Amino acid sequence: MLSATTREFYESQLQQLSNAKRRRQCTTYEPLDSTHVRLNGKTYLMMASNNYLGLTHQPQVLASAQKAINAYGTGSGGARLTSGTYPLLPQLETQLACLKETEQALVFNTGYMANVGTISGLMETGDYILSDALNHASIIDGCRLSSATIKVYEHNNCEHLEEILKELPPTGKRLIVTDGVFSMDGDLAPLPDLVTLAKRYGALLMVDDAHATGVIGEGRGTAHHFNCSKDVDIQLGTLSKALGSEGGFVCANELLINTLINRSRSFIFSTALVPAAIGAAQQSLNLLTSDTTLYNQLHHNIEYMTQALLQQGIAVTHKTTATALVSNYQPTPIFPIVVGSAEKALRLSQQLFEKGIILTAIRPPTVPHGASRLRLTVTAAHQEADLQYVAHTLGELI
Structure with missing residues (x-):
């Protein structure tokens, strides 16, 4: 039961929010x-x-979700590393890797968990993360959880980003992370310029395509749109926006995906997605890539x-x-x-x-x-x- 003091604290906090609209x-x-x-x-x-593509009520997507329920039930029953993976998940990951033109993919429960788990799984104390000022909250939280040193560069300002890169010490890994399509303004990251800087300063480059998958680059996202899929180390996305389902994913090379399977806490300790979500996402991808x-x-x-x-x-x-x-x-x-x-x-x-x-x-x-x-x-x-x-x-x- 809340004490009077604790209750007053939370009521005051809510009132302040109300006063500020x-x-x-x-x-x-x-x-x-x-x-x-x-x-x-x-x-x-x-x-x-x-x-974005209106797929949540598309008949073929609905039918695929129902087919997955009939085959595998309503729930997954546990985390993939403890109770195993039902066949639809690796099939979906193969589809996603093909869409993003990468070696492999890994599915998470949400896009938020994909960002948090990927950044904190790959970066640690002594590393440096360079994050766009308007990146999504899930990227910001992933940066904080990683314990790496965070440097924020002005929105889409590659000159400012390079100034920061020049000043970094030679130790530790470096990660440049950006939204592909920024969720509040709808503008695009200057990905080709970011690729150039990542190569010049030996940094990993990660793009969050939550609002780009299915939307730009023939539906394949920001890297494909700018013809630099092979130069972007990590491509994130969601199944819950243009693909009309639920979940998140990360696409990268085999080494990075295997690292995440072993180090990403939001993947390791989460119950796997339900079959219906996977079935729906598979059919949405089929529709996106075939028509x-x-x-x-x-x-x-x-x-x-x-x-x-x-x-x-x-x-x-x-x-x-x-x-x-x-x-x-x-x-x-x-x-x-x-x-x-x-x-x-x-x-x-x-x-x-x-x-x-x-x-x-x-x-x-x-x-x-x-x-x-x-x-x-x-x-x-x-x-x-x-x-x-x-x-x-x-x-x-x-």
């Missing part, structure tokens, strides 16, 4: 399909999902939403070559509608909700103070009428 809570929606949910009998258009229809539809919808927002006078950062920060840029489904204060973001989110649109307010500490936003995401499953309605409504409210 930063308190969060879970809302329970009933998913109807890839783009609509229901709450209290009303249907809403979902514009905040990372289900470009969904991938092309996603990019059609990205362009359609870009033009619809521009017609409403709403900025579309990182969606045109004029606003791209890296060469060979490819637009992504993430549209950051930056509005400034957390209070304004919350107000707009509520107004949109009242008009049947779910568009979540993103506030500190997820983004910097003064950069609160609506994080709008487009999927292959959205209809043009949906996108036009959202753009028009935003134009009226902002």
Whole structure:
């Protein structure tokens, strides 16, 4: 039972968050399909999902998940190193390695666990990690757990990164780590320049493709998009975004994968993913690699939403070559509608909700103070009428 002092402490913490418009809570929606949910009998258009290819309700994906349940049951029963691996998992890992053009792959339970387990499994005290300032929280936490020395370079600033690399002592391993597509802004890492620096200074290079797999580079991700798959040592990703399932993965050479199997605590001590998630991911990969229809539809919808927002006078950062920060840029489904204060973001989110649109307010500490936003995401499953309605409504409210 909480003591009075402890209770007062937590209540005070929550009140401070409420006062700063930063308190969060879970809302329970009933998913109807890839783009609509229901709450209290009303249907809403979902514009905040990372289900980029709309595969969560695709009939073949559903059937593959059910087939896996029928064959192997509802749960895995234990960690892979203690109770074994059922056949679907190595099959999926082979598919993922092929997708990312690497020797091997290793599946984790979530993308978060993949980042935490990979960084802390490969790096240790005496090593150096160079991390982009806007990297995902899971990368940040993995860096901290590794006990390596962490150096943060300015977002996508390779000149600053090189300045840091030049000053490092000659001892210890070095790891440059970056998101491939940054989750809050939708921009791309300058991967070719990072490859050059990694080679020049003898560093490992790791890219987190959570928001790039299925989205850019013909669906293969950032390294393939920039034609440097063989030069990126570690490619991470998730099964839970564009692939419509659940889980994370890391792709690398045989040596690094074997090292993770023996050193990554989030892999070693976690019960393996359930068969349904693996079955669904396998079929999603089959669809992605055998047919470009969904991938092309996603990019059609990205362009359609870009033009619809521009017609409403709403900025579309990182969606045109004029606003791209890296060469060979490819637009992504993430549209950051930056509005400034957390209070304004919350107000707009509520107004949109009242008009049947779910568009979540993103506030500190997820983004910097003064950069609160609506994080709008487009999927292959959205209809043009949906996108036009959202753009028009935003134009009226902002």
